[in-house]
Amino acid sequence: MVHLDPKPYVIERPGNPLSVAPHVVQPGVPERFHVPDTTLFDNLELSARRFPNKAAIEFYGTTITYAALLAEVERMAGYLQHVCGVAGGDRVLVFSQNSPQFVAAYFAILRADAVVVPVNAMLVEGELRHIIEDSGAVAGFAARELLDRLVSSAGGTPLRSIVVHSYGDALKGDDAGLNVPDWVRQRSRAEALPGGAVHWADALAQAQAPAPHRAVADDLCMLPYTSGTTGAPKACMHTHRTVMASVAGAQLWRRSHAESIYLAVAPMFHLLGLQNGVNAPVFMGGTIVLLPRWDCRTAAELIARHRVTFWAAPPPMLVEFFAQPGIETFDLSSLSVVLGGGAAVPAGTAKLMKEGYGLQFIEGYGLTETASFLIANPLHAARAGYLGVPTYGVDARIVDPVTFEEMPCGEVGEIVVHGAQVMLGYWHKPKADAESFIAIDGKRFFRTGDLASVDTDGYFMMRDRLKRMVNASGYKVWPAEVEAMLHTHPAIQEACVIAAPDPHRGETVKAIVVLKSDCGVIDEAAILAWCRANMATYKAPRIVQITDRLPRSATGKIAWRELQDKEMQAVRSSEQA
Known part of the structure; x- marks a missing residue:
């Protein structure tokens, strides 16, 4: 059994045993910070007492x-x-x-x-x-x-x-x-x-x-659901303290303050949007400029009008934003921090942001299980294509996914993390907890399932995934969950779901299916329509391929990796042609 760690009231940076080079340490960012011993609601109450007449939310011309x-x-x-x-x-x-x-x-x-x-x-x-x-x-x-x-x-x-x-x-x-x-x-x-x-x-x-408000920092405050590798989504148990450690640390790291103005367009039901579009601005006493759904033109108007300084966005959103006609007519000079995760911004967009607006995309790495903020690029030394370095109190290591022995610098292994923002565990899922947490050096580490390497300066680079997962516009889609839904279709005998490259979404969901012999006449379009009706839009396959059989391993399991590799090879071949 892996026991919970003592309450982290003070955490320092960096927390991993791998040294972070001196030139990576951000000037003006303290070496440690005290995690507030309060609740997330206390943040709102305090900001309302400090700034009662200040705009908390700007919503299409309405100030709250x-x-x-x-x-x-x-x-x-x-x-x-x-x-x-x-x-x-x-x-x-x-x-x-x-x-x-x-x-x-x-x-x-x-x-x-x-x-x-x-x-x-x-x-x-x-x-x-x-x-x-x-x-x-x-x-x-x-x-x-x-x-x-x-x-x-x-x-x-x-x-x-x-x-x-x-x-x-x-x-x-x-x-x-x-x-x-x-x-x-x-x-x-x-x-x-x-x-x-x-x-x-x-x-x-x-x-x-x-x-009277009686909750305390170590009380459960949130159950965000994350899709699972074995079917139904699981809820991550977060306390006020785990979420606060992420929020408070992120604002120090990113040098936010009470005059920061946040564009909140990433969905608030997702941790990227909730942490950066709600919890962060309210913690600082900043202003939320709120957009219900993505609209690149209105986003540009809002940034210019409200002098937005901080924007958390998945890369596909930034690609569309900076490629829209007439973008050069908007005053975007107020933007100082543009960040996100899930993928790097394409080189063309990154160049446009840098040369046209003096902006560098600040890539970071976090999970629903870690309340989002975990590994991030320093503002002054961001590296394109890198996840960044461990943030406050985060002990992030690269280990062999079988033996859990730490890998040498530059070698690929699984990212495991220990930190104040890591969830308590999965809601009512002791088996999942046993599979997801390990003990190293007497500390409790969460297995991310992501494969990466770390360089001599302490920067992490994503290499692959240990777990099957499709990253569609920043949303994690677990193939096992989609396959389970596909198997309820009356005409489908078996299915395998893989990731297919997509120029806009980064990756999209592709389903390769075998039909039942007595299913009658059914084509890919009909299956796609059924998927759209029975699954959330981001999970539903955008591509369906009907085949006579699926490849299998020596033990009889569907060889999903073979299909995934074949898909990637086909894409590379078409690009070279």
Whole structure:
């Protein structure tokens, strides 16, 4: 059994046994920092006390101050406690696109001493029901266009209360000349909502005062789900302290401050968006410039108008942004930090960012299991194509994935990590914990499943994956989960899912399937349509190939690696032709 480590109140940089070269250490960045011994809600309360009239959120011409946000959070927390019966430690879903209501719901759940379950807005009913049942959520927040999906997934589960919001209710009428999509403009209307749900405004109108905030730093605060290598997604158990270690350390590393202005367009139900678009700005007392979904033109307008300084974005978003016609007409000079992970920015885009705007993409490496921030490039010494160096208190090592012996510098092995931001474990998954955590030198390390090497300066470079995974526009897709869904198709006998290179998404999902002999006439288009109807958009295969048989290993298992290698070889051959 691997025991949890003592509480990390003070952590230093770097924490790994491999030395980081002196020229890599960032000037102006302290060698250590104290992890706040408070909750994530405390961050909002403190920022509201310090900056009551400052803009917490800018939303299509509407400004929401810190004082107004806190007041709404307090009333909604009271409603959760006194009307919905939410108690400390209860799980509450947030099922929505980016919106002011998402931010308020998130902090209201924390204010009520409950546990946030952020849910991907693209999930379909079967996927959604698994999360409801697995988490045991007793209440939820849902955007109006997603409500029917949530209600139809919740029958027979503990979910008993739903609060519904319409994005347009957060708009004050003046859109500041911005392009506001019709689905965002939609306001709530007088109607009986399905599933006994209540309107956001009606919940607030009860003006319920919450009980005193009693949560402490080591209480569970969040259960974000990550897709699994063996089927259904698993929830990562994060406490206020694990999330705070990531948020607080990241802001020191990136030199953010109270005047930082954050473009929040990465989905908030994903840790990249939640940490960098919600937790980071509220911790600093900065401003969130909020965009519900990706719109490259409006993003440029918002950066110029609000003088955005900080932007966390997956590489495909940056490629489209800097390639859009007329981008040179926008004043982007306020941007100082543009960061992300999952892949490097293509060389052409990186060159344009550097030469045209003096920007360098700051690549980093983190997982849902590590609350995002883990390994990152120093701002002053970022290296293209590298994950970066270990951040505060992170002990990151390259080990042999079988023996767990540390590999020599430059050799490829699995990344294993120890740090204050690493989750406690998987929710109700002791077997997964046993497979994912190991003890080295008396410390608890998480196995990432990613293969990398580290150079003499301490920079990590991704090399391969130990686990099967497709990285589609920054979303992790585990083939086993998609294969399990494909096997429910009445015409599919067996399936193998691999990654196919994609110029926009980086990688996309490809399914190679064998049909049943009595399936009748069915083609790739029909299977693709079925996938879109039964899986979240980012998981659904974009390419289907029908074959007579799948290759197998000597033990009879499908030889997925052979198919993956053949796919990559075909791409290389076409590029050389």
